Amino acid sequence: PTxxxxxxxxxxxxxxxxxxxxxxxxxxxxxxxxxxxxxxLSKEEAGKFYAIHAERPFYQSLCDYMSSGAIIPMVLEKDNxxxxxxxxxxxxxxxxxxxxxxxxxxxxxxxxxxxxxxxSDENAAIEAAFFFSEKELA
Ligand code: CMP
Numbered sequence: 001p002t003x004x005x006x007x008x009x010x011x012x013x014x015x016x017x018x019x020x021x022x023x024x025x026x027x028x029x030x031x032x033x034x035x036x037x038x039x040x041l042s043k044e045e046a047g048k049f050y051a052i053h054a055e056r057p058f059y060q061s062l063c064d065y066m067s068s069g070a071i072i073p074m075v076l077e078k079d080n081x082x083x084x085x086x087x088x089x090x091x092x093x094x095x096x097x098x099x100x101x102x103x104x105x106x107x108x109x110x111x112x113x114x115x116x117x118x119x120s121d122e123n124a125a126i127e128a129a130f131f132f133s134e135k136e137l138a
Pocket of ligand 1 (some may be wrong): 053057061092110111112113115116117
């Protein structure tokens with residue numbers, strides 16, 4: 001079925017000037033951009049987005065990192081979007097990511113890993129609604 005996923009180009013990749021090449025690869029892989037914006041989260045907003053990780057040892061550092069600069073959230077559409085997008089971006093740790101994946105090419109480290117991809121249809125909808133209005137997602 002045609003469906004959607006949510007992604008963000010993270011502060012390291014935006015600062016490194018990789019937004020263009022990353023978006024180009026996303027479109028070349030068959031994803032259609034439904035919504036896109038540039039935003040700089042506060043630490044509190046980053047903490048809210050990653051609330052599911054609140055008990056993890058890396059949570060504070062993750063919130064500092066995700067509020068350290070601009071990010072580019074997007075909603076993408078494609079058949080089998082969630083699963084296919086996670087294949088396109090590769091493993092969380094860029095050192096373990098497959099050749100040709102976005103994280104392998106553009107990420108700096110396990111934390112500064114260039115891009116986010118939702119892990120389920122349900123989370124994709126929740127994460128999209130964090131950044132975009134209903135009207136923006138129509
Ligand atoms: P992502 O999987 O998109 O969402 C959670 C983020 O937390 C992850 O990307 C990394 O940016 C970060 N992260 C995950 N695991 C670790 C870790 N062990 N140490 C530091 N950061 C991590």
